[in-house]
Amino acid sequence: SSGWRGGFIIPLFFIGGAVGLVLSRWLGVPAVVLVPSCMVSTNSAVTRTPLGSALTVAEMAGLPTLPPLCW
Numbered sequence: 001s002s003g004w005r006g007g008f009i010i011p012l013f014f015i016g017g018a019v020g021l022v023l024s025r026w027l028g029v030p031a032v033v034l035v036p037s038c039m040v041s042t043n044s045a046v047t048r049t050p051l052g053s054a055l056t057v058a059e060m061a062g063l064p065t066l067p068p069l070c071w
Helices: 009-027 031-047 050-061
Strands: none
Touching (some): 009 031, 031 050
């Protein structure tokens, strides 16, 4: 609503990443597992695009994807 051209997807990733970091410290789970998972789940819940969200976060974080998906 501030007029930034990024829309609402980048703030959703930020919220998911922040929640994932807090939960990883609270639960004792490695942050490298929980932060991308929370980013994907937050964005998927709002935009209803689970595969697209997972591929976007994997690409942004440099995580490996399934071989058929990274042509």
